[in-house]
Amino acid sequence: MSAFAATFSDAFSLLATFDHTVAEIVALSLQVSGGAVLLGTLIGLPLGACIAVGRFPGKSTLSVLVNGLMGLPSVVVGVVVYLLLSRSGPFGGFGLLYTPLAMVIAQTLLVIPLMAAITRQVVEDVWQRYAEELQLMRFSWWDSVTTLLYDCRHSLLVAVLAGLGRAMSEVGAVMIVGGKIDRATRVMTTAIALETSKGDLALAIALGVVLIVIILALNALAFMLRHWAMRRYG
Amino acid sequence: MAIFPLRIRDLRYQPNGREVLAGIDLELGEEGITLVLGPNGAGKSVLLRTICGLIEPDAGSMAWGDEGARRPAQGVMMVFQRPMMLRAPVLQNVALGLKPLGLTAAERRRQGLAMLERVGLADRAEDSARQLSGGEQQRLALARAWLTKPRLLLLDEPTASLDPSASGEVERIIREIRTDGTRVLMVTHNLGQATRLADDIVFMSAGRVCEHTPVRAFFARPQSEEARLFIQGELPWRMRFHGA
Numbered sequence: 083m084s085a086f087a088a089t090f091s092d093a094f095s096l097l098a099t100f101d102h103t104v105a106e107i108v109a110l111s112l113q114v115s116g117g118a119v120l121l122g123t124l125i126g127l128p129l130g131a132c133i134a135v136g137r138f139p140g141k142s143t144l145s146v147l148v149n150g151l152m153g154l155p156s157v158v159v160g161v162v163v164y165l166l167l168s169r170s171g172p173f174g175g176f177g178l179l180y181t182p183l184a185m186v187i188a189q190t191l192l193v194i195p196l197m198a199a200i201t202r203q204v205v206e207d208v209w210q211r212y213a214e215e216l217q218l219m220r221f222s223w224w225d226s227v228t229t230l231l232y233d234c235r236h237s238l239l240v241a242v243l244a245g246l247g248r249a250m251s252e253v254g255a256v257m258i259v260g261g262k263i264d265r266a267t268r269v270m271t272t273a274i275a276l277e278t279s280k281g282d283l284a285l286a287i288a289l290g291v292v293l294i295v296i297i298l299a300l301n302a303l304a305f306m307l308r309h310w311a312m313r314r315y316g
Numbered sequence: 317m318a319i320f321p322l323r324i325r326d327l328r329y330q331p332n333g334r335e336v337l338a339g340i341d342l343e344l345g346e347e348g349i350t351l352v353l354g355p356n357g358a359g360k361s362v363l364l365r366t367i368c369g370l371i372e373p374d375a376g377s378m379a380w381g382d383e384g385a386r387r388p389a390q391g392v393m394m395v396f397q398r399p400m401m402l403r404a405p406v407l408q409n410v411a412l413g414l415k416p417l418g419l420t421a422a423e424r425r426r427q428g429l430a431m432l433e434r435v436g437l438a439d440r441a442e443d444s445a446r447q448l449s450g451g452e453q454q455r456l457a458l459a460r461a462w463l464t465k466p467r468l469l470l471l472d473e474p475t476a477s478l479d480p481s482a483s484g485e486v487e488r489i490i491r492e493i494r495t496d497g498t499r500v501l502m503v504t505h506n507l508g509q510a511t512r513l514a515d516d517i518v519f520m521s522a523g524r525v526c527e528h529t530p531v532r533a534f535f536a537r538p539q540s541e542e543a544r545l546f547i548q549g550e551l552p553w554r555m556r557f558h559g560a
Binding site (some may be wrong): 211212214215216217218219220221222225229232233235236311314315316 | 365368370390392393394396399400401402403404412413415416444445446447466
């Protein structure tokens, strides 16, 4: 058997036997990325909707800035969060560096611009159609934001999925602020990079397969949910 | 604060130099249904949008009530030709206008259901608003506006593209709204509807009010040449083309 086939065979053996190491890494990845996407949703979606609905000086500049930050390099975010959380940094006293929470913070900062930019675009299109009627009903700015977020909820799944994809697949930021400590801060992407460098390709491939399956499953779920919602609500 | 009479004087709106409202003079009393007639491009819809404050006029004045307030404190609502329908059940859509009033969800639901009963949509309360027919969506939009108890309701061609049966149902609701004490100002192209529904007619052409008369007088003895040609089915562009 070739080395390539043997590696895949070993990887699937790890998955078939529910290897404890794989399970631990996957669970931590889901916790970290899930937490980041949850925070990103709570901040990024209202932020994007506020930019879409608001009329304020510098709105165009802010829109361009948010769009630009979609491609923010994850290592840059990692370095900034590292500086903020390191002992000599402003938040060093909390002792968060090399903890899962630090990784959540870094990933949250990465997904917020992405989710906000997509939300702004989606909500702005709908706002153009609804603005006059909501204005006549004397909706406050915040009432308009919440109404539009509710109305766009199915389309905004795309923003949440994009955030999740970005969070789960990024490696630079979590490696810097998490430190890939075994059984503490090692997530799928950092483990794949580490195990590959160590030559344990079977574990790296097993984790890669799990990563792809999770992302595909979530996308399929979102697709079905959106399809159902379009039939139910039009 | 009373918002009637509404006195509009020399109202002008000229986006990019094009004269859409070319000096509107109009006075609306407290009661009745006024229909605004006129050819396409006469400025009818723009007049409605200006009255409800969605468009800022370039010149002229609007005085609301005996005190002559420049803007009404509240009580002006408009229903559009293609009304907004949230991706939500009918009940949620109809109660939307109550959201800024700070009512509880239970109270909004109670009032919403009562209103759906009045417009004949109670059995569709839990259905998606976007899956209603065009006529049902217009009834829903009317119900949503009515629920806010407006003093003046502006309707921009609410029966355009509806079949006669659906139009009839919309007209029934508009009459009920008038009976309920709401002043109605409505744009239409349907002359039959004008005879059935209107108390008086405002006829507009080229951004001006050509005449404002009771409905019977309008159809029996139109005062302007434009109105006479319009009733006969002649288009004003043809009149202009012949240099009349």
